Amino acid sequence: MTPDVPRDVPRDVGLHVDVRVADRDVEVAFEVDTGQTVALIGPNGAGKSTTLAVLAGLLRPDAGEVRLEGRLLTGDRTWVAPHARRTALLAQEPLLFPHLRARDNVAFGPRSTGASRAEARAVAERWLSEVDALALADRRPAQLSGGQAQRVAVARALAADPRLLLLDEPMAALDVDAAPALRRLLGRVLAERTTVLVTHHVLDALLLADRVVVLEAGRVVEQGPTADVLARPRSRFAAQLAGLNLVAGTATPDGVRRPDGLALHGTAAGDPPAAGAPAVAVFRPAAVAVHARPPGGSPRNALTVRVEALEPQGDHVRVRAGGLAADVTLAAVAELGLAVGAEVTFVVKANEVAVHAR
């Protein structure tokens, strides 16, 4: 337990969690401000699903408390049942009722809290429309693709008007083509909602979460604003996760420009962001070629940067320069005569750079 968390929690803290699950050796404390999204990240077995289960009311902790907007959901002598918590859980699999049409799946929440049939139907159609799935209203789950079913599941979760949304790797079961559309949809609907998102993906954390809480072996090892944690990771896991190059800035017609002027050309992942809108370019350090001098043939992404660090990582060396990373072989380090302070050119092909709207 963290003794420095005040017992008298101010009401603008949307979610306050300070719990211990003894037999899983999980002991976590964190808070989420009203309307914010926190990503819970960490390696397998770190306690992410256990924490979500405690929040959803599916698992009773041995000690501690969970408060949602000041209301005690779990405490020494308090236990609010899952359906009465005003939380909604969106799992990896959509888990729709197979015998109900999409519309009735979404209307289920409002119906069970007392809405009339007509009211529940109106709410269901509003949410189906919000997730671009109104045209699917009469289909049963077996007639939906994975991405469509997950959109309907998002509508079902939101139609119950939850005060806390719990997302357990919502993109994990989708194929890569369907993930960007769902990510964008979540970005839209999570904007003003208190949300805890469990994810393994740096991109989900970056695009969807205001803050990141890193769990390792059942404990919070690091937390902070997403951009800070990814830019200056202190835990091993966050450092691994942040291994991708992320260039956040504004969209140009074919890429992203960082506030300091550095511009990258890339390929839009999904619908291209409007020019000037917030966007992020993502590429792997292994996709970066390092040159001692600007190469001929003027490649579109040739960035002149100064080497800040050389980090040996097994059979390669990670070269950090200009806030970016490139992975090169040990032989290349010797051949290029790489050293801290040297000026080099990073070259990355535009088709290796994925541009996402933020």
Ligand SMILES: Nc1ncnc2c1ncn2[C@@H]1O[C@H](COP(=O)(O)OP(=O)(O)OP(=O)(O)O)[C@@H](O)[C@H]1O
């Ligand atoms: N149903 C269960 N019964 C008992 N112990 C469990 C159960 N589920 C998980 N554990 C244990 O609790 C600890 C935390 O696991 P948890 O599933 O919460 O981690 P996680 O971060 O969600 O991992 P993953 O990314 O693999 O889903 C682990 O030691 C795990 O072995």
